[in-house]
Amino acid sequence: MHPRDLELLVTQMMPYGKYQDRLLADLPGPYLAWFAREGFPKGQLGQLLAIMYELDHNNLRMLLDPLRKKT
Structure with a gap:
């Protein structure tokens, strides 16, 4: 992870699916858990979703708050 x-989690939108056009940082936990069970997409999107899942699963979403204020 870099x-x-x-920063991408608070600026990049989900490109498809039920939560299309929602910030990756705002995706609900159950949706991220579904990806964790079924498999994350390939490439950068999958890596970002996996990071967001770990933040959500470990109750660390608040770590993104300072980055939200910067953007």
């Missing part, structure tokens, strides 16, 4: 990945 520090830039955390």
Whole structure:
């Protein structure tokens, strides 16, 4: 993981699916857990979703708050 990945979580939108056009940082926990069970997409999106899942699962979403204020 790179520090830039955390910035992408608060700026990049989900490109498809039920939560299309929602910030990755705002995706609900059950949706992220579904990806964790079924498999994350390939590439950068999958890596970012996996990071967001770990943050959500470990109750660390608040770590993104300072980055939200920067953008």
